[in-house]
Amino acid sequence: MKFNKIKIIIVVFLSTLQGFSQNILTKKEALKITLENNFGIKIANNNLEVAKNNASIYNTGFLPTAAISSGANYRRDNQTINRQEGTSTSIDGAVTKSYNASLNLNYTIFDGLGRKYNYQQLKETYNLTELQARETIENTYLQLFTTYFQIARLSENKANLNEALSISKQRLQRAKYQYEYGQSTKLELLNAEVDVNNDRITLINANQQLSNAKRGLNVILGIEKEVNYVVETKVDFLKMMNFDDLQQKTLGNNSLLKQNEKNVAISEFNIKINKANYMPSLGLNTSYGWNKSENPATSFLAGSTSNGLNTGLSLSWNLFDGGSTKTRVANSKIALDNQQILLKQQKLSIENNLKNTWENYQNQLFILKTQETNVLTTQNNFDRSTERYKLGQITSIEFRQAQINLINSKTAFNNAKFDSKLIELQLLQLSGDILNFNF
Template structure:
């Protein structure tokens, strides 16, 4: 029993140490962290909350206004009054006191339908803010995985360079033995040393680029994270993707087009809001008040108290405002026309962008398959050259060239793989489907 507990403890400890030394930031984890902490997404969500507050019934003018007021006055002065019969009275320090309190209610019964259209416009503005927040998230998705796959690309390239350095070190070790036993010249040894140093420098530069990319990813994630983690390098392509489906989805779901459609709706309501100024407005007001006064002897009344309800309607109609409303309506119509023109321009640009990106994607997939064949060929060539080099049938220069060809072909294949995936994500963003990707 004791041995079993010790074994479990050792397994847990080893697992913990392995987790610390080989932390893998998966694509799903990176996405979850970004959605939670990314600064741009946080700002977009705050803007959405502001738009939500603005579309509330409290911001539309549909509710009445209620106010309460109260006051007190004190007056102390010298007074002299003369009556009609010629008698007079004088008082020094005559005191007058008055008190008042009231509760007031005002409500606009009709304002030419302006607040109705304003309320509808605020709803469309909120919908636009939702689309803007979604656009921010889409752009962050693409930005996130552009950097994430850049890290994966650099990680794979670094592994290839590590293998190349290991091969070069083995070659250097062989060259030293051959030189010591007089089987090769000093030049062979020096060439091997130079190649090891060059491979080491190339690997150092690659690792520096990798660290820089991870720091760039931290900014997108919105966190401070050590750059010792690794990322997933596997890439799966959407083999069911076809151009007609993408084209239909783009027309229906492209976030830029949907935003412009909301701008058109907002512009249409803006015309109606301005036209409402042509109509009259009708308001209702009522108040309940209480008043009390205490007067000096010079006053006819010693004191007075009153309270009661007041109510009234008021109608106003601007028959002519100097042409201001006409000008605003005309400008609102022009703004609507501009939004409609912009929508047509965006449709054309996005359609063209979709076609170019699709063709680029197909070309990149073809290049990827061709590079897979090239890697097999260069790998086979390198292995044969390595065997002949060990037998002394090829020179170190020929062996080095075969090694370089293998490194280059692997690097090109690696770059092609991630380039194709990023182009695929661009297609999904154009079609409004990038948020539905399952990584």
């Protein structure tokens, strides 16, 4: 007996030491790591930078274009010229040289307001990409804490299984003593051994599930981390608003609905851009040029040099393009109609999802309270069964059943607790509030 007590003290000491050596990954730390390293968030931020570049003034056509051009030409040939009075001159290897350089500036003064609508469309596209990045971050938030709370759930279940194994080992030890002193049968001892082995197997499987969940969390974090860390298991529930306020907030802030609204705005600008092709286009072009030439003796002029400014306006109006503009306008109107239909469909779908999630959340909170009561009841029953088992008033099978009932009730309570929290996070995402949640 003394030796067994020493062993128990050593095991407890080593377990405590191991607990101190494990790092605690808090929810805030996990969120910080994810925002910095998650691959999906990095891609979303890069896409946002591309949209920002596209919405720049440099991509709108509002600025003029300027170009410098220059050239040189060398020509060598044999020439013969015949004059009216009958004389002629022949030169072998006559060389002609010419040089030119110019600075050209072009600017579109009016293009039927196409540039204006295109610029506004690009800004709406940037806003859409911003909402898409927000949706990616929201989904990552939900994915992160779904996995994080799954680890917390498995950690608490593992603690319960450790406690169950410890109880089963004590029962096995008791069965050995009773069998050695002839107070019980071999069957009691064998049943206790089987239960210990079953509890060990269950604990091994729980450890494997926990390790797998932690490796899954590493993928979301975007880092390679050893799986010997622990997570926070405490769960705090928010004081949720009433359903009407939550519904109003969802319709105003849900990222999917906001994206559909931006798609409608982009389609409206697309119609205006296509209609701009019905209007004339007025352009300004100006250039400053320099030209020089060196001619052979056969030429009337030995050479010439010129420079000067050239400015002009150009007006073009495509009166009829075969109907292509009309077709594009008609198709863009149909695309707008489709976007408006999708917006109505998305709104109806999100409202339905919100109602289902809200009802599920209310039911889950009730289940959580019920399971909490069940834990107290089964714990009381197990404590009484333990005392009666020690006094020999119940069989080991009855004691085992009380133990199983306690484990099942604790597991059910943990599941209800974390399921309720995950549904709460889904409500926060639907209402567009998950990024404002203080973890």
